[in-house]
Amino acid sequence: MRMSLSVWWFCMGILWCVCSTLSAQPRLIVKLKEGQLFSYPDSQSSLSRVIDEHKLAIPARTQSLSRESLEESLFVLEFTGSKPLDSLLDQYHQSELFSYVEPDYIGRAAGQSMDVPNDPEFDQQWYLYNDGTFNFGTPKAGADIQALSAWERSQGSASITVAIIDSGINPDHAEFAGRLWRNDDDRYDGEDNDHNGYIDDYFGWDFVNEDNDPMDDNGHGTAVAGVLAANGNNALGYAGIDWNCRLMICKVVGGSQVGYYSDWIRAIYYAVQEGVDVINFSLVGVDDSRALKEAVDYAYRKGVLIVASMGNGNSSIPNYPAAYHHTLAVGASDPDDQRSTAFNGSPSRGSNYGDHIDIIAPGNYILGLNQYSTDRPGNIWAGTSMAAPMTTGVVSLLLAIDEDLPPSQVTAIMTSSCEDQIGSTQEDVEGWDPYYGWGRVNAARALASLIDQENVLEEKEILIYPNPVANVMNLRLKLPASSKLSVLIVDVEGREVERFSLVVDEQRIGEFEVDLSTHPAGLYVMKVQSQFGTSTHQLMIRH
Incomplete structure (x- = not known):
């Protein structure tokens, strides 16, 4: 072809x-x-x-x-x-x-497009189901996010709202029918009825042009939103990851795909204050901004995770906001599960790497929607811009099952359920590495590993260090009252390797040492449960 x-x-x-x-x-x-x-x-x-x-x-x-x-x-x-x-x-x-x-500072969108091949749409979605017959790259069967198995557990929920902070979308596209978030507190009447500073922001806001029409004049945002949330099983186009979530549209870059940090910052505050559940951020800037970091931290404190693209420079140069601690930073992979090192064939345009990466997700040869059409797909896109909504879609599926999951637990589930050592042996070593993070997203594993966490131990109540650990792990807990705790450690295959009990006395603070020297090096998941809540953590053993 x-x-x-x-x-x-x-x-x-x-x-x-x-x-x-x-x-x-x-x-x-x-x-x-x-x-x-x-x-x-x-x-x-x-x-x-x-x-x-x-x-x-x-x-x-x-x-x-x-x-x-x-x-x-x-x-x-x-x-x-x-x-x-x-x-x-x-x-x-x-x-x-x-x-x-x-x-x-000025940042830009982290994606690039090319003409769509004239093929049936779902056949082009190798990232959802890869049987090794995709027409481009060197496809490998199974190098996908296992969407078909994931949809058996969750297809999303209308109660979950995802903010798309990008170039806007085409709201009239049939793949978004019934899916746009609505601000019912601010009707179309020329007044700021909800007193949030934005007049008639019924579907979101255009922070570039200061109006209530976040129409996409570039295509990037429509492609991002389609990957994440195009209607599924509707005999039209192709399927997004989440078929039911609502989309809040925040336009912060224009037709040139660049925009000011100040607009990005306003959009984050706006989305959080309007009650969004998770934010997709497929934009990058190379300048470290204290104001942008504060906005990211604010979202995290309010229980909203920002999923951010790593950038497309095929380098370790930090891009923001992905480089900030309180984001889920996503790199991109190819149809053969290798890190994307040549988007559209260019070796200078690959997935960034570095010590802040969390995970990777498919990001090359990704089918996007047409921002000028109401029913057709558009271009094929490449970049970490596409890997981010792939990941955000899985996060929204998780939240559809348990909408009270805090960002720390979502991050732990997403990273601990990744498929590891699927790429180059020079880059993708066991456990975390700076090229693949914890591995490639696996939606089915993430949903399967979701534990009932109606009561969750907060970060301030539990501290695990060092992590990675060589031999002895320290576990510090601060609880509302004395409590008995159960601790379960499993390997990446779900096999139990350690189970024991601890007691926090009437002083309400417990400090414990756990000897892990007999366990092989690798990635593990630890669940700590008390009468006050449950907490799940990824644990890396390195001897």
């Missing part, structure tokens, strides 16, 4: 390469110190007062990035005139009035 490759190549994270597609005016993200908020009715007034009184450069436009009370002092400032960015950074930083001052 012949494939026509019309590849959309993107610049690789160099700020001046992308600035021409966005505003050329200098932009800063600033956070006022708490003392600067005193006695003023709102943070906007405090900001204006600080700028005027201290004779700082006056911005042409200011915008709050969050309406959350703890984050109301966070703003993006846009300036006009000839004053350069470095000068503005120095002036605002040296004023010592702000917790931090940073550029409003």
